[in-house]
Amino acid sequence: MKVLVTDPIADAGLERLEAAGHEVETAYEVEGDALLAAVSDANALVVRSGTEVTEAVFDAAPDLVIVGRAGIGVDNIDIDAATDHGVIVANAPQGNVRAAAEHTVAMAFATARSIPQAHARLRDGEWAKGDYLGTEVNAKTLGVVGLGRVGQEVAKKLDSLGMELVAYDPYISEDRAAQLGAELVDLDDCLDRADFLTVHTPLTPETEGLISEEELAQLEGGYVVNCARGGVVDEDALAEAVEDGVLAGAAVDVFADEPISPDNPLLDVEDVVVTPHLGASTEAAQENVATSTADQIVAAFAEEPVVNALNAPSIDESAFPRIEPYIGLAETAGKIATQLLDERIESIEVTYEGDIAEEDVELVTASAQKGVFQPLEWQVNAVNAPQIAEDRGVEVTESKTRQTDDFQSLVRVTVAGDDESVSVEGTLFTGDEPRIVRVDDYRVDAIPHGHMLVARNEDAPGVIGFIGTVLGDHDVNIAGMFNAREAHGREALTVYTLDEQVPDEAKEALESDERIIEARYIELNGAE
Template sequence: MAPRVLISDALSPAAVALFKDRGVDVEFQPALGKDKDKLAAMIGGFDGLAIRSATKVTSKILDRATRLKIIGRAGIGLDNIDIPAATAKGVIVMNTPFGNAITTAEHALALMFALARQLPAADASTQAGKWEKNRFMGVEITGKTLGVIGCGNIGSIVAERAIGLRMRVIAFDPFLSPERAMDLGVEKVELGDLLARSDFITLHTPLTPQTRNILSAENLARTRKGVRIVNCARGGLIDEAALRALLDSGHVAGAAVDVFVTEPAFENPLFGHPNVVCTPHLGAATNEAQENVALQVAEQMSDYLIRGAITNAVNFPSITAEEAPKLKPFILLAERLGSFAGQLVDSGIKKVSLVYEGGAAELKIRALTASAIAGLLRPQLADVNVVSAPAVAKDRGIVIEETTREAESDYESVVTLTVETQERRRSISGTVFHDGKPRIIWINGIGLDAMIAPAMICVSNEDKPGFVGRFASILGNAGVNIATFALGRDREGGSAIALVEVDGVVPDEALAQVKKLPGVKEVKALTF
């Protein structure tokens, strides 16, 4: 059956057509996002939800989304999606961070020009029949210093354009490498230096606890007198009341704002000031940008639902369409290793270590780790999934460690999962052969070769004669058929492991009898 996607906001008809061309059944209801009750009533029948900013995806909506696998936001902002709730539900959330980058950068530059030459006020005055040529004395931007706060995708475009306009560009961004700054032709500085030196400041950073009020009253007071400030990023990056006070005092020469703390902004401390230019969140409002983000979200969602590719997800690692087929068998292996260990664990987990060797080390190990952790936790937390597992583990204080290295065995690729609990340490290794089926090759350092089957028994025992015969007799008497039998030991007369595939469920009485056999240390029935 084809996957079903609900579009609850106004998206380009080209996006609807793209979904259909990719084999996705799409329901286009552009006004639905404004009716949360109707959306909640409908959402249960869909695998994907494509939205813009009007739809609010709350935890209550997600509770009704029994089939939902993915939410696609046509645009950058994700303020209207409860991401922790979606993650806990196992729903991938993706946005389109690049589709409107040029449009937003151009809007920031347009606002900078509008500030420098007082264009909105001059336009209003002239069209009112006045001719106030001497009133609107502007400033050139050539030779001025532009301070860019946040030099990522959009900020770097603004920087490149500004350099083309012969501005000096300085940037504050903790994640901007010196090499990238050199390539862009910008000077990387600390925030205090940027505030003190900039003639114009433009913000291009997401709103996080670290960036909220980055232009606070204190930081605004550190700016150069006569500075002009542009914000096309997010409301909440600037203390609006403090900015108004400095505009009134003349310390800040002007501000151009496209985003506000409260939107829609019908009133605001900045409104009415003669040196303020305001626009109603138009950063991404061009025909090209709207078309780009709509097509991008349709393509990304289709790729995931049809091919398993994950692009621009905020709560799961990206997987390209080319990587997905290679990853799939290893994701299954990682999940099975985790499930194997999770069914053996009988006390609190302290630490999980994953070692990826050979070819496995070259794959997207974050996706593999997420699958392993999901498998590990699922026996205790039935509703955990690959999206929510890392967050659930973190909440429980479980340390997760990943290591990659060259192959150290005869196998091309090996994944080893080690779980440390209050009581003991367990390790299990597996690989994928050319048939794509996961196999277990070591348990606690003991080598063996076993396919992972739906029903299995794992027995740890002392390597002594007679065990196999007695074990098989118990299963035979209980009416349990043995499909495959894999054995391994560390040395003659030492410790041994038996991993047995069986047909059907093993009665508890039979497991109890096996446990009583001489030399048996542990018996577990496993299901996959």
């Protein structure tokens, strides 16, 4: 597999990819048509914040499996486009958490004690001891906007220094905030009470300009520290608030446009401390995000869980061995069900019974949807299958029960149209061998084997022999078969596993016999 790296990462990450047997190509600072050409045959793309991964990039890269972001922020990646193309987007949120938190704390002290300004004047020969009267953080109130991984780490560090903590984050519970020693409040209350405000949110349409002129006025006499993402804090408004004395100071590590323009107003304000996006710039952090990203790419190539996937179902690595065999089973059940349905699919239901119902099955359900949509010749995988269902108005439901009559675990995939539905049930036998054990009301015992024929016929002597003869006449070898019936003399259903595809002529010959109600060829594409 080919991995294209377009932003520099630590050598440890590159070495890990090469050790796994993958080809690594570096092409730093490519953009525009050069980027599209470079990514055209790539199976993975590794970026940091410098590369814009747009829809055009995904259009140009038909073999792309995963985009790995060696860091936290992914606002430079079009995740919707990635999902539409079935490409996993994964970041490395843990690798630089400590580094980013430490830089935030350092910036808070730097602005509160005017450290860079005093340093510069001393280097210029001025002993300006009387010009700087700093602010202690002890007994002050820290307002945290965004109590995610970095926000939590900053809160812990500054709480230990005697600060009171208030936090604004609409996506975290009060209990979790309380565990960190923080009071969860709305944004206005956070701004009104904070002496120091630190920002730790991603840049989204909702957070862009979140802290602007009105919000900064509520922080009168306080300090703002932004080491998260540029654009969350309005730079013009921040520069004006510090220049006019509304704020005592600010510290900024990230900017809306990077590298920063020489005429950025923040550069002209004495009491604003600026650094060139150094939050993750420690040796340990760079190695951590590089190796984490490499590990996720290796996992994606091996069709294993990508633990930090942002647009695909993921699962804890320790739980993966328990659900792994059911992924292929659910996909196969979905493929069979959709090829037996004669109507447009309106809904998909995936049901789990027994021990499997105790597991995190999001990835299994996505695989069932992949199986349902794949025979319709859509470009589908477990990444974009849920999005395909949503886009096409297909309702997807998932249900679980610990009750099961005959098997330790059972997976049932039901597809339905306006007037009919088809259910296919599967389980695992000894050694994780997949078996299809029921089609609608018919109990079967079929090993999925690449090609299948499902025949509904009268329960009469000679029918099975006739089907076997027709298949033999068309050079189709039967690998296995199982026959089930409603009751003696009524309708029966037979599942044949085959070594070859059933030609149209064979299917027509079967259905020309009045005893054959339906003969449906099922293509599993070699699924086992």
